[in-house]
């Protein structure tokens with residue numbers, strides 16, 4: 690997600706999972722700097738290990754993308770505890786990754802109510818799916834946590850830095866998000882396949898739950914109502930994200946890293962305005978048929 694959309698979602702979710710109020714006693718909310726990375730990393734007190742894990746994941750992704758995309762964005766990573774959140778961002782919901790500038794990426798250090806709101810109703814899941822959810826997202830105390838999924842979204846957000854800092858025409862709102870999910874899936878599949886289950890299971894569960902109650906289900910409806918979907922229909926918007934995660938998996942399974950490299954080159958080429966029929970044709974011929982099918986087989 691980018692700032693504009695996540696801000697509106699955050700406004701909606703604020704009642705569900707408000708960020709902690711500032712402590713009564715004076716606090717500086719001064720962050721520590723983590724050395725040893727080619728980009729700036731700040732973290733809340735005591736969160737050095739979490740910050741290092743996230744920064745290393747970003748660095749490994751950048752190194753992988755050096756060859757694939759030939760570009761490295763400037764990034765400043767902030768890994769925050771709830772008490773420091775409101776001192777460093779206007780974003781009201783703790784846990785939602787977002788940018789506060791073109792390069793400053795804010796991430797939550799610890800599990801939170803927003804992430805927990807994505808835990809499926811285990812009693813409603815088929816037994817074999819519930820068993821999968823426990824295997825992939827289970828915690829040592831017998832609970833379930835979506836943190837293994839949300840920890841990977843720093844890579845999706847890093848993808849936004851690539852297209853925000855290069856003069857790239859993303860052509861459609863949905864295509865910017867689809868690019869970031871292809872970016873994320875390509876890295877995990879090729880470099881850290883042990884984390885593929887954490888990346889793919891939650892989207893599969895959300896998609897399998899169906900679209901009942903959703904006002905928007907087509908790409909055109911999303912494009913025409915992008916701000917409204919984000920502002921008033923966060924579950925509906927989350928379903929779209931899950932569709933793009935699933936599409937990214939299908940695209941990588943079929944095309945490998947070719948899809949990401951050619952989509953990047955296509956967007957960089959400033960292909961100009963075009964209607965959906967022409968866009969689908971050009972994605973098929975200039976990128977990959979699997980990418981065109983996001984539109985044609987939606």
Ligand SMILES: [Zn+2]
Pocket residue numbers: 690691845849866869
């Ligand atoms: Zn995004």
